[in-house]
Amino acid sequence: MAVCTVYNVKSLNSNYSISTPAKSHLGFHQKQVFFYSTGSKKTNYKRSGSSEITCAADSGTIVIGLAADSGCGKSTFMRRLTSVFGGAAEPPRGGNPDSNTLISDTTTVICLDDYHSLDRTGRKEKGVTALDPKANDFDLMYEQVKAIKEGIAVQKPIYNHVSGLLDPPELIKPPKILVIEGLHPMYDERVRDLLDFSIYLDISNEVKFAWKIQRDMAERGHSLESIKASIEARKPDFDAYIDPQKQYADAVIEVLPTQLIPDDNEGKVLRVKLIMKEGVQFFSPVYLFDEGSTISWIPCGRKLTCSYPGITFAYGPDSYYDNEVSVLEMDGQFDRLDELIYVESHLSNISTKFYGEVTQQMLKHADFPGSNNGTGLFQTIVGLKIRDLYEQLIASKSGVPQTAKA
Numbered sequence: 001m002a003v004c005t006v007y008n009v010k011s012l013n014s015n016y017s018i019s020t021p022a023k024s025h026l027g028f029h030q031k032q033v034f035f036y037s038t039g040s041k042k043t044n045y046k047r048s049g050s051s052e053i054t055c056a057a058d059s060g061t062i063v064i065g066l067a068a069d070s071g072c073g074k075s076t077f078m079r080r081l082t083s084v085f086g087g088a089a090e091p092p093r094g095g096n097p098d099s100n101t102l103i104s105d106t107t108t109v110i111c112l113d114d115y116h117s118l119d120r121t122g123r124k125e126k127g128v129t130a131l132d133p134k135a136n137d138f139d140l141m142y143e144q145v146k147a148i149k150e151g152i153a154v155q156k157p158i159y160n161h162v163s164g165l166l167d168p169p170e171l172i173k174p175p176k177i178l179v180i181e182g183l184h185p186m187y188d189e190r191v192r193d194l195l196d197f198s199i200y201l202d203i204s205n206e207v208k209f210a211w212k213i214q215r216d217m218a219e220r221g222h223s224l225e226s227i228k229a230s231i232e233a234r235k236p237d238f239d240a241y242i243d244p245q246k247q248y249a250d251a252v253i254e255v256l257p258t259q260l261i262p263d264d265n266e267g268k269v270l271r272v273k274l275i276m277k278e279g280v281q282f283f284s285p286v287y288l289f290d291e292g293s294t295i296s297w298i299p300c301g302r303k304l305t306c307s308y309p310g311i312t313f314a315y316g317p318d319s320y321y322d323n324e325v326s327v328l329e330m331d332g333q334f335d336r337l338d339e340l341i342y343v344e345s346h347l348s349n350i351s352t353k354f355y356g357e358v359t360q361q362m363l364k365h366a367d368f369p370g371s372n373n374g375t376g377l378f379q380t381i382v383g384l385k386i387r388d389l390y391e392q393l394i395a396s397k398s399g400v401p402q403t404a405k406a
């Protein structure tokens with residue numbers, strides 16, 4: 001286990017202190033004062049001693065970025081990803097019960113909402129949304145993600161979604177895999193350059209609306225009008241600051257209404273595309289039947305039960321924001337998840353460790369949203385690809401060659 005040094009930093013105008021790494025690139029050696037803004041006022045910190053802690057990562061931390069709007073399936077995706085590595089993710093033990101962080105043996109998932117520089121009141125006073133870069137501290141985000149990547153523990157702020165306030169920070173030790181999820185993992189070029197792999201969940205407006213209604217009306221008691229108003233209010237900033245990040249993603253999961261039901265407006269049956277950038281180190285796109293060909297496939301028949309409106313798959317090369325990509329598409333939904341093995345056996349480069357691993361993962365989490373359609377299938381596959389990328393990166397650092405995967 002590696003040893004990390006954290007420097008204690010005392011607050012000059014509030015009653016809690018934070019610790020932060022002592023690296024000169026963070027400015028503490030030179031300046032010894034760190035500005036951390038809470039709400040609309042700034043809090044000053046001064047260095048006061050240091051301590052050593054045990055860090056989890058000996059061979060460096062790899063950093064994955066996951067971008068999406070609120071309510072677009074990030075938490076569900078994270079649960080699928082963590083499961084691929086084994087073990088469950090939990091909030092930091094004994095910490096703030098409203099922490100947004102999830103820690104498992106291999107992964108630590110931090111939510112970038114914790115880098116809101118303006119709290120709920122601060123945003124209201126200034127008339128900005130949480131999507132606006134002005135409401136977020138990208139300098140601190142960059143410094144802390146960089147520090148963790150270099151094996152240094154940090155004291156990360158917490159944005160409390162219950163109170164709408166910035167809470168005292170929590171200690172984040174470098175894990176094997178750090179996932180930064182939220183609104184802006186690819187917005188700031190410096191943060192973007194720290195990412196070893198990036199994913200964007202691109203949920204079309206119609207589908208986003210259907211999911212929001214399902215969650216916020218059924219589970220949170222919001223009215224239809226308030227859900228509509230909240231989506232409308234966020235849209236200009238979403239279009240300006242969140243959506244453009246998809247051009248930088250190594251993989252995009254795009255979720256659209258089905259094309260199998262004419263004029264469908266229920267949003268239950270989905271058409272899902274997995275858009276995979278070519279030429280990304282340690283990431284080889286998944287393919288159907290024949291790499292590089294253009295394929296359309298209706299798998300329904302003796303081996304796959306399909307009720308109305310059926311299932312179609314498509315695969316082929318394309319371009320996306322001037323990048324060469326491979327696109328795998330699924331429209332429709334599975335009737336029987338155990339039969340997914342039939343589809344899995346026709347996919348290649350899925351980075352499984354044994355035959356049927358995708359199907360096993362999907363069956364294990366059959367109760368997660370999207371398990372009967374392309375959202376669950378592609379999230380699971382991307383999880384396996386991330387595991388593969390991690391193993392290849394670690395092997396490349398230690399000089400051990402990796403064997404080819406399915």
Ligand SMILES: Nc1ncnc2c1ncn2[C@@H]1O[C@H](COP(=O)(O)OP(=O)(O)OP(=O)(O)O)[C@@H](O)[C@H]1O
Nearest residue numbers: 069070071072073074075076211214215369370375
């Ligand atoms: N693949 C899916 N299929 C159907 N519904 C889904 C899917 N993924 C997410 N949802 C719906 O969206 C809701 C939000 O999902 P989730 O909590 O994973 O999103 P999130 O991006 O983490 O949200 P937030 O940022 O608001 O915490 C779920 O409760 C569910 O209703």
Ligand SMILES: O=C(CO)[C@H](O)[C@H](O)COP(=O)(O)O
Nearest residue numbers: 070113120130161162164183
């Ligand atoms: O877009 C969001 C990311 O999840 C939230 O709206 C943002 O973090 C502000 O949170 P809250 O609405 O709890 O004040």
